[in-house]
Amino acid sequence: xxxxxxxxxxxxxxxxSNAGAYVVLGVGGLVMVFPFIYQLMASLMTNSEVLSIxxxxxxxxxxxxxxxxxxxxxxxxEQMSNTVQFSLIRTTAQVAFSALAGYAFARMRFKGSGILFxxxxxxxxxxxxxxLISQYQIVNNLGWLNSMPGLVAPGLxxxxxxxxxxxxxxGLPNELEEAARxxxxxxxxxxxxxxxxxxxxxxxxxxxxxxxxxxGALLWPLIVTTAQDQMPVSVGLATFQGEHGVExxxxxxxxxxxxxxxxxxxxxxxxxxxxxxxxxGLKG
Amino acid sequence: MALSQIxxxxxxGRTAFPSGPGGGLRRGRSKNDGVAPWLFILPTFLGIGxxxxxxxxxxxxxxxxxxGAFGGNTWTGLENYRRLVSDADxxxxxxxxxxxxxxxxxxIPVAIYLAGLINRPGLRFKGLFRTLYFLPVITMPxxxxxxxxxxxxxxxGIINYLLSTVGIQGxxxxxxxGVAIIAVALVGIWTSxxxxxxxLGAGLQGIPTEIYEAAELDGASPWRQFRAIxxxxxxxxxxxxxxxxxxxxxxxxxxxxxMLGAGNPVTxxxxxxxxxxxxxxxxxxxxGYAAAIxxxxxxxxxxxxxxxxxxxxxxxxxx
Numbered sequence: 001x002x003x004x005x006x007x008x009x010x011x012x013x014x015x016x017s018n019a020g021a022y023v024v025l026g027v028g029g030l031v032m033v034f035p036f037i038y039q040l041m042a043s044l045m046t047n048s049e050v051l052s053i054x055x056x057x058x059x060x061x062x063x064x065x066x067x068x069x070x071x072x073x074x075x076x077x078e079q080m081s082n083t084v085q086f087s088l089i090r091t092t093a094q095v096a097f098s099a100l101a102g103y104a105f106a107r108m109r110f111k112g113s114g115i116l117f118x119x120x121x122x123x124x125x126x127x128x129x130x131x132l133i134s135q136y137q138i139v140n141n142l143g144w145l146n147s148m149p150g151l152v153a154p155g156l157x158x159x160x161x162x163x164x165x166x167x168x169x170x171g172l173p174n175e176l177e178e179a180a181r182x183x184x185x186x187x188x189x190x191x192x193x194x195x196x197x198x199x200x201x202x203x204x205x206x207x208x209x210x211x212x213x214x215x216g217a218l219l220w221p222l223i224v225t226t227a228q229d230q231m232p233v234s235v236g237l238a239t240f241q242g243e244h245g246v247e248x249x250x251x252x253x254x255x256x257x258x259x260x261x262x263x264x265x266x267x268x269x270x271x272x273x274x275x276x277x278x279x280x281g282l283k284g
Numbered sequence: 285m286a287l288s289q290i291x292x293x294x295x296x297g298r299t300a301f302p303s304g305p306g307g308g309l310r311r312g313r314s315k316n317d318g319v320a321p322w323l324f325i326l327p328t329f330l331g332i333g334x335x336x337x338x339x340x341x342x343x344x345x346x347x348x349x350x351x352g353a354f355g356g357n358t359w360t361g362l363e364n365y366r367r368l369v370s371d372a373d374x375x376x377x378x379x380x381x382x383x384x385x386x387x388x389x390x391x392i393p394v395a396i397y398l399a400g401l402i403n404r405p406g407l408r409f410k411g412l413f414r415t416l417y418f419l420p421v422i423t424m425p426x427x428x429x430x431x432x433x434x435x436x437x438x439x440x441g442i443i444n445y446l447l448s449t450v451g452i453q454g455x456x457x458x459x460x461x462g463v464a465i466i467a468v469a470l471v472g473i474w475t476s477x478x479x480x481x482x483x484l485g486a487g488l489q490g491i492p493t494e495i496y497e498a499a500e501l502d503g504a505s506p507w508r509q510f511r512a513i514x515x516x517x518x519x520x521x522x523x524x525x526x527x528x529x530x531x532x533x534x535x536x537x538x539x540x541x542x543m544l545g546a547g548n549p550v551t552x553x554x555x556x557x558x559x560x561x562x563x564x565x566x567x568x569x570x571x572g573y574a575a576a577i578x579x580x581x582x583x584x585x586x587x588x589x590x591x592x593x594x595x596x597x598x599x600x601x602x603x
Binding site: 018021022024025028029032033035036038039042050051052053054055097098100101103104105108109110111113116119120123125126127129130131132133134135136137138153154156157158159162186187188191212215216218219222223233234235237238240248251252255256258259262263266267270273274277278 | 316317320321322324325327328329330331332334335336337338339340342343346398401402404406407409411412413414415416417418419420421422423424425426427428429430431432434435439440441442445474477478479482483486534535537538541542558561562565566571574575578579581582585586589
C-alpha cells in the first residue's frame with residue numbers, strides 16, 4: 001500500500017527501516033506460533049520424550065500411532081461430531097433468527113419496537129455467566145442434560161447477532177425494497193428474495209464469528225455434559241485423561257486435531273475472518 | 285464495549301444512505317407493518333424470554349435464597365450478600381482480576397508498536413504476519429491451554445528450559461500461588477494480541493499521514509511523533525481495547541480451568557469472579573450464593589464500564 005510517506009524517504013532509507021520491522025515482526029511471529037510447533041512436535045513423540053530433561057525438540061521417530069490412540073482412549077470421533085453439530089446448529093439458527101429480527105428492527109414499523117430493541121441492548125450488557133444457573137435448571141427439567149438439544153438450546157438466538165444484523169440492514173439502500181413493494185411483493189418475499197441476498201456479507205461475518213465462538217465454547221457444554229460421548233471436543237480436552245494416567249503425546253494430537261478445522265477455515269478465509277471479528281469487536 | 289465499535293460503523297452507514305427508514309418514500313405508507321414484524325422477531329424473543337429474561341429474574345430471586353442439599357431453596361433475605369462482603373475468596377478473586385487486568389493491559393503498547401510495524405508502507409508479507417499474530421485468537425481455548433500447561437511445567441517444561449539457557453531459574457509457573465495468575469495472564473495476552481493489533485491498527489490507519497509529514501518537516505523525532513501524534517489520536521481505540529480487556533479479566537474461565545484444573549489449591553488462589561461463580565454454582569451446589577456472586581459481577585462490570593466512559597472524557601481525543 002504505497003502512501004505519500006514513502007515518497008518522502010529515499011529507497012535506501014525505506015529498505016533500512018523496514019529491515020528492522022521484519023526482524024521484530026518475525027521474532028514476534030515465531031513466539032506466537034511456537035506453541036503450535038511445539039504441539040505438533042510433542043504429538044509425534046513418545047511420552048518419555050515429552051518428559052525428558054532437557055526437553056527434546058525433534059521426535060526420534062514420527063509416531064503417528066499417537067493420533068490413532070486418541071480415537072481408542074477417548075470417544076474422540078463422537079466428540080468431534082458433537083462439536084460439528086453443536087457449532088452448525090447454533091450458527092445456522094443464530095444467523096437465521098438474527099437476520100429475521102434484525103430486519104424487522106431495521107426496516108419495519110410496529111408498536112413497542114423501541115422498547116423491545118431496548119431490552120435487546122440491555123441484554124448485551126449482562127454477563128451471560130449470570131444466567132447459567134437458571135439455564136441449567138431449565139435444561140435439566142426438560143431432561144436434556146447430556147444431549148444435543150440441551151447443548152444448543154440457550155444459543156439458538158442471539159441479542160448480539162440481532163443487533164449486528166439490524167445495523168447491517170440499516171446500511172442498505174431501500175430503493176429495491178420499495179420497488180418490490182410497488183410490484184406487490186409481501187414482507188416475507190421482500191425479505192427472502194430482495195434483502196437477504198443483499199445482506200450476504202453481513203450474514204457471512206456473523207456466521208464466522210458465531211462458528212468460531214461455538215467451536216471453542218467450554219463453560220456451558222462443561223456444565224450440561226458429563227458423559228464422554230456426549231461432550232463436544234472442548235470439554236473432552238479439558239477433562240482429558242488417558243487410560244494410564246496422563247499421556248501427553250495423545251493429548252497434543254487430540255488438541256491439534258480439534259483445532260485444525262478452524263485453522264483451515266481461517267487460512268482459507270483469512271481476510272473475512274479478521275474483518276468479521278474486528279468489525280464486531282470481541283463478542284464477550 | 286462492542287457497542288461503541290458497532291455504533292461507529294452504523295453512524296457511518298446512516299450518513300452513506302440518508303434515506304433510511306422513516307425517510308422520504310416510507311412516509312406515505314401506513315403507520316405500521318401489521319403482523320409481519322411480530323413474526324420476524326418471534327423466534328428471537330421466544331429464545332430471549334426463556335433463556336435470558338426469565339433466568340435474569342430468577343438469578344435475582346436465587347440470590348436471596350439458600351439451597352438445600354437435595355434441591356429446594358429457602359428465602360434468607362440479604363444473608364448471601366452479607367456473606368459476600370466478608371468472603372476472603374471474593375476479595376481474592378477481585379485481587380486476581382486486578383493482577384490479570386494489570387498484566388494484560390501491559391500488552392497494549394506492544395500491540396500498538398507491532399500494529400504500527402505491520403502497517404508500514406512498503407512492508408511485504410503483511411498477510412503472513414497478520415495470520416501468525418491472529419492465529420491464537422481463533423483457536424479453541426481448551427486446546428491451546430493444554431499445550432501451555434505442558435510448556436509451563438516446572439520440571440520438563442520448555443519455557444523453564446529456555447530460561448535456563450540464559451541463566452534464569454524459572455518458577456513452578458502453574459503450581460505457585462501468585463505466579464499462576466500471571467502465567468495465565470501471559471497466555472491471555474497471547475490469545476488477544478492479534479485482535480488488539482487489528483483494532484489498534486485500524487485506529488492507526490485513521491490518522492492522516494499529512495500530520496506525520498508536517499512533523500517530520502519540523503524535525504520531530506520518531507519518538508516525539510509517537511508521543512505527540514500517535515498516542516493522542518489513537519486514544520479512542522486504546523479506550524475500546526482497555527474496556528474490553530478489563531471486562532474480560534473478570535470473566536477468565538477457560539484458561540484457568542484447563543491450565544490449572546479444578547480442585548487444585550492453586551486454582552483457588554488464582555480464581556476470578558466467574559471461576560468462583562462456577563465453583564459455587566456447579567461444584568459446591570451453593571446456587572443461591574453463586575447467584576449473588578453473579579450479580580456482583582454484573583454490578584462491577586457496569587461500574588467499570590461507567591467509570592471508563594467517565595474517564596474517557598478526560599483522556600480520549602476524538603479527532
